[in-house]
Amino acid sequence: MSTEHGPLSPSTLVVTSGRPPRVQGGPVNPPVVLSSTYVSQGVVGPGELLYTRSGTETWEPFEQALAALEGAAQPGVVFGSGMATVAAVLSAVPDRGVLVVPRHAYQVSLGYADDLAVRHGVEVRRVDIADTDQVVAALDGADVVLVESPTNPMLEVADLPTLLAAAHERGVRSVVDNTFATPLGQNPLAHGADVVFHSVTKYLAGHSDVVLGAAVTNDAAIAAELRAYRTLHGSIAGPFEVWLALRGLRTLALRVERAQANATELARRLADHPAVVEVRHPSLPSDPGHDRAARQMNGFGAIIGLRPRGGVQGADGVVAALRLWVPATSLGGVESSLERRRRFPTESLTVPEDLLRLSVGVEDVEDLWADLDGALRTLL
Numbered sequence: 001m002s003t004e005h006g007p008l009s010p011s012t013l014v015v016t017s018g019r020p021p022r023v024q025g026g027p028v029n030p031p032v033v034l035s036s037t038y039v040s041q042g043v044v045g046p047g048e049l050l051y052t053r054s055g056t057e058t059w060e061p062f063e064q065a066l067a068a069l070e071g072a073a074q075p076g077v078v079f080g081s082g083m084a085t086v087a088a089v090l091s092a093v094p095d096r097g098v099l100v101v102p103r104h105a106y107q108v109s110l111g112y113a114d115d116l117a118v119r120h121g122v123e124v125r126r127v128d129i130a131d132t133d134q135v136v137a138a139l140d141g142a143d144v145v146l147v148e149s150p151t152n153p154m155l156e157v158a159d160l161p162t163l164l165a166a167a168h169e170r171g172v173r174s175v176v177d178n179t180f181a182t183p184l185g186q187n188p189l190a191h192g193a194d195v196v197f198h199s200v201t202k203y204l205a206g207h208s209d210v211v212l213g214a215a216v217t218n219d220a221a222i223a224a225e226l227r228a229y230r231t232l233h234g235s236i237a238g239p240f241e242v243w244l245a246l247r248g249l250r251t252l253a254l255r256v257e258r259a260q261a262n263a264t265e266l267a268r269r270l271a272d273h274p275a276v277v278e279v280r281h282p283s284l285p286s287d288p289g290h291d292r293a294a295r296q297m298n299g300f301g302a303i304i305g306l307r308p309r310g311g312v313q314g315a316d317g318v319v320a321a322l323r324l325w326v327p328a329t330s331l332g333g334v335e336s337s338l339e340r341r342r343r344f345p346t347e348s349l350t351v352p353e354d355l356l357r358l359s360v361g362v363e364d365v366e367d368l369w370a371d372l373d374g375a376l377r378t379l380l
């Protein structure tokens, strides 16, 4: 969207996009329509509503808003979860095809890739996404590359412009999980990605009250493929969830700005803490992903990787001693939360056993620090 003054900034678009037409007496917010079917007879024209599994007006404002934020030429395609979205975007890998994945991608995305290997004979090439030469070498003969940057939970930063250009040159479809960065942090379509997707459950919805996913692309044929997949597999979102996600999106810029500022301050303090072995956050000048993130991202995200003293016991001790931070999986909510990732036997074995993934929320940073510092001091 643009005005006579030029294009609107992303922090305005989160507020303005996906609104109903401005007419006298019209609602400011889109209505939630609860109807499984629509009045129809005979041939249904393009864009006309028929049945909610194939489309409902309640999805459209969110799909338009996400496209506006990612700078996509096509409306987004919303799904029932981030994983339903992963399944849809990876359906482009043919049987016995080749899929390149980051070795530290979201563990359930990796589980899905392994399932493709078992059931469809797909060759899955796991790469260090921060090692550009290694990734480019793995692209030879590949069908699809899944990119995550920063990665979950290791916070490795990929060289997006170089990797996406290399994939494009080789005819490899690139699909980028932009959950950690959010569309305010980076827009991979602008660097040449074919598809960008989100676990909307996380920052976009932002309040830990819905599970939802969405993908966007510039390519009309890929968008049609994703919509057809959604209809065939029935991996659809409920209208209320999409409405809640749009409501959450309205404050995305405020939430992300605060959470990133909190995370940057906490990472700086943690780096000097006597009970800390290692802290990963791309804001730290010493972080291996710092220079790349500074070049290609707006901000450094609000996830911190933390290894306290005392190994697994120390890490579990910190989680148990916290009173304000919530021990829970998931991330991107207004509340700060954390977990030790290797508590899941399915987490990649190259993720350190004592790594805590912190999702920094929007609380007062001094309260967050007092709780964290107190819990860490129990290890000294």
Ligand SMILES: *Cc1c(COP(=O)(O)O)cnc(C)c1O
Pocket (backbone or CB within 6 Å): 081, 082, 083, 084, 106, 108, 109, 148, 152, 177, 179, 180, 198, 199, 200, 201, 202, 211, 212, 213
């Ligand atoms: C949570 C998450 C997913 C999966 O999304 P769900 O909404 O939980 O299905 C995918 N990618 C990343 C990076 C995630 O954090």
